[in-house]
Amino acid sequence: xxxxxxxxIDGPTASGKGTVASRVAQSLGFxxxxxxxxxxxxxxxxxxxxxxxxxxxxVARLAAALKPIFKEGKxxxxxxxxxxxxxxxxxxxxxxxxxxxxxxxxxxxxVQKGARSEPGLVADGRDMGSVIFPDATLKVFxxxxxxxxxxxxxxxxxxxxxxxxxxxxxxxxRERDRRDMQRALSPLAPAPDAKILDSSSLTIDQTxxxxxxxYKTVNR
Ligand code: C5P
Numbered sequence: 119x120x121x122x123x124x125x126x127i128d129g130p131t132a133s134g135k136g137t138v139a140s141r142v143a144q145s146l147g148f149x150x151x152x153x154x155x156x157x158x159x160x161x162x163x164x165x166x167x168x169x170x171x172x173x174x175x176x177v178a179r180l181a182a183a184l185k186p187i188f189k190e191g192k193x194x195x196x197x198x199x200x201x202x203x204x205x206x207x208x209x210x211x212x213x214x215x216x217x218x219x220x221x222x223x224x225x226x227x228x229v230q231k232g233a234r235s236e237p238g239l240v241a242d243g244r245d246m247g248s249v250i251f252p253d254a255t256l257k258v259f260x261x262x263x264x265x266x267x268x269x270x271x272x273x274x275x276x277x278x279x280x281x282x283x284x285x286x287x288x289x290x291x292r293e294r295d296r297r298d299m300q301r302a303l304s305p306l307a308p309a310p311d312a313k314i315l316d317s318s319s320l321t322i323d324q325t326x327x328x329x330x331x332x333y334k335t336v337n338r
Contacts, residue, residue, distance in 0.1 A: 154242070178222045272284050
């Protein structure tokens with residue numbers, strides 16, 4: 119049995135998982151795994167190489183050979199700083215397409231499991247608690263209404279100087295949720311033993327504090 123503690127934070131797109139997970143990791147001095155970034159990097163490179171996103175063996179080969187460098191909040195792929203580029207909506211949508219391919223999920227398995235190291239790990243994604251770390255110390259499923267998530271995404275983009283249409287954003291979110299929930303492999307769903315946290319009307323601090331409070335109770 120692996121004794122290294124893991125907190126999994128799964129949930130739909132724009133639920134705030136990434137921000138919450140990295141803050142929880144920081145507060146506990148744990149490592150942080152952004153599993154969505156691995157699917158985004160795969161999609162980004164597949165698009166760049168003009169691969170057919172449905173060509174499972176080729177996309178999986180590309181995923182298995184990815185050598186991203188995560189350093190000081192930046193993500194470098196093949197010498198290119200892709201930190202912001204992989205956050206583009208088009209890359210997110212492509213990521214959810216390649217994430218439906220079994221061979222791609224398989225290719226990314228080891229690198230995810232390998233992120234579990236002392237003194238502990240906070241992992242965010244869709245299947246962290248259900249598939250990758252079924253024995254996690256604490257499993258959280260973070261949700262928020264589609265409206266609240268669209269608003270957050272809108273604000274994030276605005277901060278970057280990008281003005282988006284909130285209705286289009288909400289529509290994209292729903293489309294991505296549907297694809298993530300309906301796929302046959304590792305569909306987006308809370309693990310049976312996950313704690314559900316609806317952050318629609320919570321601030322980031324309140325959400326982080328709730329996760330830390332839960333962790334305290336299970337880590338006694
Ligand atoms: O979390 P993020 O929006 O960065 O993830 C991008 C896409 O990668 C998701 O829409 C989902 O399809 C996929 N993903 C996944 N399993 C994970 C993390 C992300 O299928 N653990």
